[in-house]
Amino acid sequence: MNNSNLLHWSFDYNYGAQNPQFAQELIETLRGYNPKVGARDIQTAQTITHIYNVLPNYWCGYNRGGNTETLSIGRVIIQRSKHDNLWHYSVKYENTTSGENLQMQFCCSDEDYRPLRDNWSVDARNSANDEYSQVACAGYLTSDSEVRLRINGAEIAAGTVDASVKLTCNWALFDVIPTLARTIQASGDGIDIAVLEDLEQLRRKSRLGFLESTQTPIPLEGYYLYGVGLLPSYWWLDAHGNIAIASTFFETLVLREKTGDSL
Amino acid sequence: MNERPNILFINTDQHSWDAISAYGNPYLRTPNIDELHRNGTSFRRSFCTDPVCAAARSSWATGLYTSETGVPFNGGYVHPEIPDLGQLLNAGGYKAFHCGKWHVPGRNVRKSFRALYYGQRDIGAGGAAYYDSASTHAVADFLTNYDRDDPFYLQIGFVDPHDVCEYLHNHEEKHIPNPLEQGIISEDDLPPLPENFDYDERETVLHRVCRRVDDALIHAAILKGIRGWDERHWRYLRWNYYRFIEKVDAEIGRVLALLRETSLHHNTLIIFSADHGEACGSHQMFQKFTLYEESVRVPFIVACLGEDIPVEKDRFDETHFVSGVDLFPTVCDYAGIDVPERVQGLSVRPLTEGRDAPWRDYAYIESNYWGRAIVTDRYKYVTEYKPKAVEDFQPPGPDAEQLGLAQLFDRHDDPGETENLTQDTAYDEVIETCREKLFAQESRLHRQQIVHPSPKRVISNWGDRLRGYWRHNE
Numbered sequence: 150m151n152n153s154n155l156l157h158w159s160f161d162y163n164y165g166a167q168n169p170q171f172a173q174e175l176i177e178t179l180r181g182y183n184p185k186v187g188a189r190d191i192q193t194a195q196t197i198t199h200i201y202n203v204l205p206n207y208w209c210g211y212n213r214g215g216n217t218e219t220l221s222i223g224r225v226i227i228q229r230s231k232h233d234n235l236w237h238y239s240v241k242y243e244n245t246t247s248g249e250n251l252q253m254q255f256c257c258s259d260e261d262y263r264p265l266r267d268n269w270s271v272d273a274r275n276s277a278n279d280e281y282s283q284v285a286c287a288g289y290l291t292s293d294s295e296v297r298l299r300i301n302g303a304e305i306a307a308g309t310v311d312a313s314v315k316l317t318c319n320w321a322l323f324d325v326i327p328t329l330a331r332t333i334q335a336s337g338d339g340i341d342i343a344v345l346e347d348l349e350q351l352r353r354k355s356r357l358g359f360l361e362s363t364q365t366p367i368p369l370e371g372y373y374l375y376g377v378g379l380l381p382s383y384w385w386l387d388a389h390g391n392i393a394i395a396s397t398f399f400e401t402l403v404l405r406e407k408t409g410d411s412l
Numbered sequence: 413m414n415e416r417p418n419i420l421f422i423n424t425d426q427h428s429w430d431a432i433s434a435y436g437n438p439y440l441r442t443p444n445i446d447e448l449h450r451n452g453t454s455f456r457r458s459f460c461t462d463p464v465c466a467a468a469r470s471s472w473a474t475g476l477y478t479s480e481t482g483v484p485f486n487g488g489y490v491h492p493e494i495p496d497l498g499q500l501l502n503a504g505g506y507k508a509f510h511c512g513k514w515h516v517p518g519r520n521v522r523k524s525f526r527a528l529y530y531g532q533r534d535i536g537a538g539g540a541a542y543y544d545s546a547s548t549h550a551v552a553d554f555l556t557n558y559d560r561d562d563p564f565y566l567q568i569g570f571v572d573p574h575d576v577c578e579y580l581h582n583h584e585e586k587h588i589p590n591p592l593e594q595g596i597i598s599e600d601d602l603p604p605l606p607e608n609f610d611y612d613e614r615e616t617v618l619h620r621v622c623r624r625v626d627d628a629l630i631h632a633a634i635l636k637g638i639r640g641w642d643e644r645h646w647r648y649l650r651w652n653y654y655r656f657i658e659k660v661d662a663e664i665g666r667v668l669a670l671l672r673e674t675s676l677h678h679n680t681l682i683i684f685s686a687d688h689g690e691a692c693g694s695h696q697m698f699q700k701f702t703l704y705e706e707s708v709r710v711p712f713i714v715a716c717l718g719e720d721i722p723v724e725k726d727r728f729d730e731t732h733f734v735s736g737v738d739l740f741p742t743v744c745d746y747a748g749i750d751v752p753e754r755v756q757g758l759s760v761r762p763l764t765e766g767r768d769a770p771w772r773d774y775a776y777i778e779s780n781y782w783g784r785a786i787v788t789d790r791y792k793y794v795t796e797y798k799p800k801a802v803e804d805f806q807p808p809g810p811d812a813e814q815l816g817l818a819q820l821f822d823r824h825d826d827p828g829e830t831e832n833l834t835q836d837t838a839y840d841e842v843i844e845t846c847r848e849k850l851f852a853q854e855s856r857l858h859r860q861q862i863v864h865p866s867p868k869r870v871i872s873n874w875g876d877r878l879r880g881y882w883r884h885n886e
Binding site for chain 1: 575594
């Protein structure tokens with residue numbers, strides 16, 4: 150692993166946090182996982198779990214309480230298993246700055262784009278000392294490709310998916326990008342995809358394209374995603390088929406652990 | 413209308429007045445704010461009281477201008493004896509709730525309001541990516557469970573598009589390649605440069621020292637980082653800014669949908685505004701802190717999605733000058749609560765209902781403690797007070813002897829504010845009229861000495877720099 154602090158600009162936020170250093174934390178986190186566990190053939194696995202460390206991109210101030218031991222402000226656990234030709238996802242997102250923790254359940258067809266299927270759910274819980282403590286959201290896609298959400302029993306429309314694109318969840322992109330990597334690279338301008346962010350916000354048409362490669366801190370291939378209502382995010386794929394780094398606008402997810410129970 | 417409606421104040425942060433698709437901006441899509449416009453009156457001559465978060469928000473909270481509140485910039489503190497809107501509403505029988513960004517230093521939001529959500533790490537200046545979705549969840553939980561007969565006041569402070577500040581901070585210490593060269597975006601996707609990208613360098617000393625010089629008092633690191641920007645970088649800034657607005661528009665959409673679904677929309681008055689705007693490349697400037705139009709002019713919509721509250725719908729009010737101080741008396745008017753005597757603002761309720769009302773013929777704006785602007789139908793007059801030889805921490809004005817440089821723009825012939833007319837003697841009378849308005853307005857203010865040590869330090873430090881400039885240039 151290359152210890153250089155010269156990280157790619159898309160995930161170089163070292164200046165914003167002098168102590169602990171962003172680069173050091175990122176590199177240390179990546180050291181923690183064994184990339185070969187689970188191998189890249191996730192098609193044969195029963196359950197694959199990726200755990201990501203959440204680092205704040207801007208200012209030490211977004212680290213709860215100015216903790217100087219670690220920069221981390223949370224973690225993401227993405228667990229998926231394959232049954233009956235469907236991928237079943239369970240995603241846990243914890244953020245100690247917002248205080249909100251999300252538990253998301255959804256399933257996708259066993260296709261490259263991982264299209265969303267059937268019903269999904271989001272259980273949001275607030276750990277901050279406020280009146281809001283919990284809200285439950287259930288969603289489904291109608292036959293007319295309209296996204297419907299039920300929040301505490303009230304049902305609302307969340308937009309209609311364009312017929313020309315497939316709808317997936319942003320958390321399934323951790324599998325979509327490795328699977329479609331070569332297709333995306335070959336496409337030149339990238340491919341279009343609809344994203345249901347955190348299973349609630351529909352980004353109707355987003356562009357997924359190849360950015361470039363880097364060797365720091367490990368060999369990585371970069372991809373970008375942006376669209377209406379969606380700031381560019383950058384997804385970095387390692388040589389073993391894992392998204393090792395995903396830098397959204399405000400946070401950088403760094404792979405810290407991977408398990409695969411079938412291997 | 414029930415005698416006392418629910419009142420929902422939705423605010424965004426750093427949202428310029430024209431960054432709404434219903435207003436004709438083709439570079440972004442804001443279907444949900446558009447819906448508010450279709451169901452209400454958009455005040456097109458709406459100005460913040462001070463183009464920075466804490467200062468502008470202190471006016472929302474108190475109905476006073478920022479030289480009165482004790483918050484003339486982000487580091488101030490609201491004078492403790494001034495009542496705030498939450499306190500007043502609670503005393504008047506309303507249930508006053510807060511959700512999201514507050515940023516009124518010196519006033520504990522959890523004491524003035526019932527806080528639905530304020531973050532594990534209290535929400536400060538930015539962080540929409542962490543907080544806005546959680547704020548929407550909190551409001552969803554509130555609306556779907558509200559089963560009381562008594563009316564509520566709920567203010568939702570979304571942080572976006574303020575995260576454009578972090579986009580800019582990102583350029584402080586590292587080189588980010590041109591996104592077109594990276595293939596991330598195509599030329600056709602980018603909005604053009606603003607027509608007023610080039611500007612008249614005859615600006616006030618305060619403006620230059622705060623925002624232009626290499627060691628600028630405000631965000632010098634960003635200034636240094638973007639010195640090498642070409643046209644495409646500026647356009648990409650604009651492109652990103654509009655994406656932030658689309659993000660927050662989507663959050664607003666969920667709130668409005670839930671309001672309808674819970675049938676609360678019939679008797680809920682919605683006020684939508686922003687604390688200040690964003691320069692976004694105009695005058696080759698970024699962020700706020702300036703008295704140019706993009707920084708000080710904000711959306712202000714009063715709407716009702718149902719029919720129970722009389723609101724003129726799908727209408728632009730192009731006539732009346734609305735100010736951030738008007739939120740407080742407007743809310744009080746609808747809530748049936750008497751406005752404290754010192755409040756400077758006016759209720760827009762009669763205007764929203766299509767009735768005439770006595771109204772001001774200008775907007776008054778303050779900035780960075782010493783900066784002042786008067787906006788009239790035809791002109792904008794911008795000026796500054798020189799720092800006193802010995803600072804007494806009494807916000808300046810009205811004082812003709814202490815005025816520094818000025819800018820005058822013809823809003824009809826030069827809406828982009830690109831030509832300073834102050835050196836043309838043909839405008840002497842216009843300037844004099846604007847000064848009279850300025851001094852008359854300032855004479856009505858209850859300016860109070862700043863006593864908190866933190867803002868006093870800022871005033872001392874900034875004052876030293878400004879005094880140094882004047883010493884060397886007079």
